[in-house]
Amino acid sequence: MKKIFFIIMVFFTIQLSADKVELKYPLTNVVETTQWPLIMKEFEITTKLGHCGTGMKYSLGLKAHMIEFVGYYERSDKPLNFIFVGASLDANPVKANTPYESNDNGDTPKTQVTNSHFIKLPLLGMIFKKKLAFWCLQTGVIEIPYLSEFDMTYKHDYMGMKMIPQMVSMFSPDTLISGVFDCAATETAAVLYGNTEADNMSYNEFEKYSNKNSAMDKASENNNSMSRTDKIKHGTRDIVNGIRNSIYYVDGCNGFSPVGGYQDGNDPIVEGHNDFHGISNILQGASLVTNNEVFKKQSNFSFLPPQGSNKAPSPVDTMCRPAKFAMPIPSQFGLQEVYPVIGKLKEMGQDGISTSTAKNVPGSEGVVFAVWERRDYFAFAYFCPN
Amino acid sequence: MIRIFLFLNLFLFLNANELNYNNSLRIESVPSPYYDFGVCGKEYNITEPDMYEIIMKGVQEYSSEENIAKIKTEVRKIVAKKAVFISNKKYCSNNYSTEWYNDYYKYPENIYNPFGRIIHKKGELALTPSIPNEKNLCFVDGKNKVNLKNQIAYFKKITNGNCIFSVSNSDVRNLWRDFPGTDFYPGSKKIFERFDIQCVPSILHMKGSKIQQEYFSIEQFKRGNL
Numbered sequence: 001m002k003k004i005f006f007i008i009m010v011f012f013t014i015q016l017s018a019d020k021v022e023l024k025y026p027l028t029n030v031v032e033t034t035q036w037p038l039i040m041k042e043f044e045i046t047t048k049l050g051h052c053g054t055g056m057k058y059s060l061g062l063k064a065h066m067i068e069f070v071g072y073y074e075r076s077d078k079p080l081n082f083i084f085v086g087a088s089l090d091a092n093p094v095k096a097n098t099p100y101e102s103n104d105n106g107d108t109p110k111t112q113v114t115n116s117h118f119i120k121l122p123l124l125g126m127i128f129k130k131k132l133a134f135w136c137l138q139t140g141v142i143e144i145p146y147l148s149e150f151d152m153t154y155k156h157d158y159m160g161m162k163m164i165p166q167m168v169s170m171f172s173p174d175t176l177i178s179g180v181f182d183c184a185a186t187e188t189a190a191v192l193y194g195n196t197e198a199d200n201m202s203y204n205e206f207e208k209y210s211n212k213n214s215a216m217d218k219a220s221e222n223n224n225s226m227s228r229t230d231k232i233k234h235g236t237r238d239i240v241n242g243i244r245n246s247i248y249y250v251d252g253c254n255g256f257s258p259v260g261g262y263q264d265g266n267d268p269i270v271e272g273h274n275d276f277h278g279i280s281n282i283l284q285g286a287s288l289v290t291n292n293e294v295f296k297k298q299s300n301f302s303f304l305p306p307q308g309s310n311k312a313p314s315p316v317d318t319m320c321r322p323a324k325f326a327m328p329i330p331s332q333f334g335l336q337e338v339y340p341v342i343g344k345l346k347e348m349g350q351d352g353i354s355t356s357t358a359k360n361v362p363g364s365e366g367v368v369f370a371v372w373e374r375r376d377y378f379a380f381a382y383f384c385p386n
Numbered sequence: 387m388i389r390i391f392l393f394l395n396l397f398l399f400l401n402a403n404e405l406n407y408n409n410s411l412r413i414e415s416v417p418s419p420y421y422d423f424g425v426c427g428k429e430y431n432i433t434e435p436d437m438y439e440i441i442m443k444g445v446q447e448y449s450s451e452e453n454i455a456k457i458k459t460e461v462r463k464i465v466a467k468k469a470v471f472i473s474n475k476k477y478c479s480n481n482y483s484t485e486w487y488n489d490y491y492k493y494p495e496n497i498y499n500p501f502g503r504i505i506h507k508k509g510e511l512a513l514t515p516s517i518p519n520e521k522n523l524c525f526v527d528g529k530n531k532v533n534l535k536n537q538i539a540y541f542k543k544i545t546n547g548n549c550i551f552s553v554s555n556s557d558v559r560n561l562w563r564d565f566p567g568t569d570f571y572p573g574s575k576k577i578f579e580r581f582d583i584q585c586v587p588s589i590l591h592m593k594g595s596k597i598q599q600e601y602f603s604i605e606q607f608k609r610g611n612l
Contacts, residue, residue, distance in 0.1 A: 027457065030449040031442055040438065080465060080559075087458040089465055127444040142457060144464050150558070152523075152550055152571040158592070159523070159550070161515040162489070163580065285494065326494050 025086035052320035061381025076366030186252035252349015297325030300376035340364035528556025
């Protein structure tokens with residue numbers, strides 16, 4: 001009798017938890033799925049002066065920091081299935097069932113490669129164009145710069161080695177040890193950016209969070225306590241971001257940046273993060289796969305100082321305009337899960353051990369993340385990319 | 387000039403309001419050490435709409451059913467365009483192959499180690515990582531459908547199916563359907579350049595760190611010649 005009662009209880013529990021889930025495609029419900037308050041939360045402007053241009057184009061500006069939503073990154077087992085908008089292009093399923101390239105011993109890994117897409121959709125810039133010129137938002141039209149179905153390096157890692165060998169050359173025991181520092185730096189950055197609260201939240205919780213007043217209040221609270229502590233916080237953030245970007249071949253706590261799309265299939269959320277790190281490398285123009293770089297360097301950071309030196313070399317200065325930088329820049333991006341459940345922004349490489357496995361929704365078509373991109377710039381003087 | 391004017395305005399505003407504490411402030415900030423001088427004159431309610439509300443309204447409108455339908459159509463168009471690589475690469479006129487030679491890769495940018503030292507300079511050549519087993523990359527052209535099918539069948543036969551296909555001038559989605567279990571990808575100009583492919587149809591053989599190009603006359607793939 002007890003057993004029957006237990007089974008009934010389990011059945012109803014599953015039913016109830018299933019009822020709570022609303023599988024809405026992210027773009028059809030873009031207000032609720034996207035963590036819009038972030039744009040207010042992370043926007044900062046200081047009184048530090050800077051200038052851009054020379055001669056007639058000379059202009060003065062104030063040092064500022066912002067974050068904006070630039071598009072979706074998604075993974076699906078079904079090829080050409082665009083979950084972000086709910087469009088399945090009915091590709092031949094045979095393509096999906098082709099196993100991942102076998103390893104050198106002839107063994108075929110237990111799982112199959114999934115399909116990844118990056119959809120460039122800078123919504124705010126597309127909608128408001130020049131109305132929010134102060135922010136210098138990215139504009140344009142919808143683009144799909146990366147489709148793994150059409151990228152031979154994704155499923156065949158030897159082609160990745162031929163097209164992106166610089167990442168492979170970094171694989172060594174020494175560099176693996178440096179991954180520990182990268183993981184620690186990533187977690188610290190998450191604390192400093194305030195991205196360590198619960199991984200996921202329900203719609204109600206999100207509505208509460210996205211309430212504009214609470215976002216404003218939060219910003220106001222931050223400002224009132226703007227003090228020496230904040231200064232230290234900003235300084236520490238710059239240091240940890242320098243570490244993260246210096247160890248560019250490691251994806252924080254998720255291990256090496258992947259060359260190719262193979263993942264072991266244990267946790268689609270964590271694997272999605274790791275996969276995006278590899279794809280961001282391609283989108284930065286490090287590979288010959290894409291014709292043009294989609295992401296450019298637009299954040300301010302320094303590499304670690306060389307041994308015996310106190311001065312950290314700074315890569316190309318991008319306070320006035322973005323520049324090509326053919327390596328992943330983990331501190332410049334954040335991923336926010338928007339399907340099948342809505343999550344909060346996470347730093348790239350954050351939380352290797354995640355609770356997300358338990359929250360994967362049975363029956364979902366895959367995973368979709370909103371991609372957020374940061375920028376450090378001189379407001380009023382920056383040469384907007386568009 | 388306008389930028390300088392805007393900047394000066396803002397700078398004066400900041401100083402006038404004594405917001406310059408700790409050299410830093412946020413856009414919606416309320417200064418903590420402020421002075422209340424009271425109210426002088428008539429007060430007016432703010433009539434401008436809230437910026438956040440404007441943003442959210444615009445975003446909400448973007449996800450209307452009509453717009454979503456447009457985006458779906460746009461996605462289909464983008465995929466259809468990306469599935470075909472249009473190429474004017476010349477056809478090979480006779481069969482020949484190169485010697486096996488070391489495959490060097492040219493670094494596209496400076497590569498740094500974690501301590502900021504440049505470990506590979508832009509333009510530097512490096513030997514690519516070694517591949518234990520032989521792999522093949524087959525370049526086929528689909529301007530003529532019969533030719534294309536012959537090229538695919540022949541290349542699969544001579545490589546024992548150990549070939550991934552880089553396809554020009556044909557929609558790879560159709561090939562996924564017609565040749566299940568075979569990998570087809572749209573070609574690219576950069577892949578041609580990377581492996582120095584002179585003409586099509588051809589095969590790039592890869593083993594260890596060496597590569598070899600093998601070219602095939604297009605004539606042998608024409609109807610009835612194979």
